[in-house]
Amino acid sequence: MSKIEEVKAKVEAGKSKLIPGLVQEALDAGIVPAEILQAMVDSMSVVGDKFSAGEIFVPEMLIAAKAMSKGVEVLKPLMAGDSSSSLGTCVIGTVAGDLHDIGKNLVSMMIESTGFEMVDLGVDVPADAFVEAVKNNANVKLVACSGLLTTTMPAMKEAVQTIKAAFPDLKVIVGGAPVTPEYAGEIGADGYAPDAGSASVKAKELVT
Ligand code: B1M
Numbered sequence: 001m002s003k004i005e006e007v008k009a010k011v012e013a014g015k016s017k018l019i020p021g022l023v024q025e026a027l028d029a030g031i032v033p034a035e036i037l038q039a040m041v042d043s044m045s046v047v048g049d050k051f052s053a054g055e056i057f058v059p060e061m062l063i064a065a066k067a068m069s070k071g072v073e074v075l076k077p078l079m080a081g082d083s084s085s086s087l088g089t090c091v092i093g094t095v096a097g098d099l100h101d102i103g104k105n106l107v108s109m110m111i112e113s114t115g116f117e118m119v120d121l122g123v124d125v126p127a128d129a130f131v132e133a134v135k136n137n138a139n140v141k142l143v144a145c146s147g148l149l150t151t152t153m154p155a156m157k158e159a160v161q162t163i164k165a166a167f168p169d170l171k172v173i174v175g176g177a178p179v180t181p182e183y184a185g186e187i188g189a190d191g192y193a194p195d196a197g198s199a200s201v202k203a204k205e206l207v208t
Helices: 003-012 019-028 033-052 058-079 102-113 127-136 150-166 181-186 196-207
Strands: 088-094 116-120 140-146 171-175
Touching: 003 019, 003 033, 003 058, 019 033, 019 058, 033 058, 058 102, 088 102, 088 127, 102 116, 102 140, 102 196, 116 140, 127 140, 127 150, 140 150, 140 196, 150 171, 171 196
Parallel strands: 088 116, 088 140, 140 171
Antiparallel strands: none
16 A cells, blocks of 8 residues: 555544654655645545445544544645745634534645734634634734535625625635535625635735
C-alpha cells in the first residue's frame, strides 16, 4: 500500500493516533501537502457514502473526522501562504444547528493564507453572534458562513440577512456542500465558493 493509500485508509478507519506520523511519512516521501489533503477529503466522502448506505453510524463519522483534523494540524504550517499583506479581519463560523467544522477549518486556513486575520467562532453559531463578533473586532472586512446540512440552510439565510441588516456594506461569503451559487445569491450573500481554495480567491476579490 502506498503512503497516500495508507493515509486514506487510516482516516477512514479513524486511527487518530497514527495519522500525524503517517502524514509526516507521506511528506518525507515527497508527497505535496495538497495531495495529502485531497486524499483525506476523499476519505471523508467515502465515510459519508458509507453513512448514507447505513454501513457506519455517527460515532464512526466522528472518529474519522477527528483523524482528519489531526492530519490537517500537521499540514497547516506547510499550507499557510505569505500573509504579510493585511486584507483585514474575517469572521468565520458554521451556522446555527450545524456541528460540521472540517470544511470550515480548511476554508479558514486558506482565507488566512491570503492575508486575512481570522476570528473563528466555531460551530453552531447563531446569527447574532456573527454580528457581535463584527462589532467586537477591529477592521472586519468579511464574514464567512459555512453549512453542511440541508436542514441548516434556513439558519444560513438568517445569518446572512442578520449580518446584512446590521452592516449593509460588509461582504459575506457562504459555502458548504448543500450551498449553490443560486442559493447564495437568493439569500443575499456577496460571494459563494465551492471549496477552500476558491473561497480564498473569492474572499480576496470581495475586499479588494
Ligand atoms: Co455529518 N453529515 N451529520 N457528521 N457528515 C454529512 C454532511 C452528510 C452529507 C453525510 C451523509 O448523509 N452522506 C449528511 C448531511 C445530509 C444533508 O443534510 N444533505 C450528514 C448528516 C445527516 C449528519 C447528522 C444529521 C447525522 C445524524 O446525527 N443522524 C449529524 C448532524 C449534526 C449537526 O451538525 N447538528 C451529523 C454529524 C456529523 C459528525 C459530528 C459525526 C461529523 C462532523 C465532525 C466535524 O466536523 N468535526 C460528521 C461528518 C464527518 C460528516 C461527513 C462524513 C464529512 C464532512 C466533512 O468533514 N467533509 C459528511 C459527508 C460528506 O461530506 N460527504 C457528513 C470533508 C470536508 C473537507 O468537506 O465539509 O464539504 P466539506 O467542506 C468543503 C466544502 O463543502 C467547502 O469547502 C470545504 C473544503 O474544500 N466549504 C466551503 C465548506 N464550508 C465552506 C464555506 C465557504 C466556502 C466553501 O465559504 C464561507
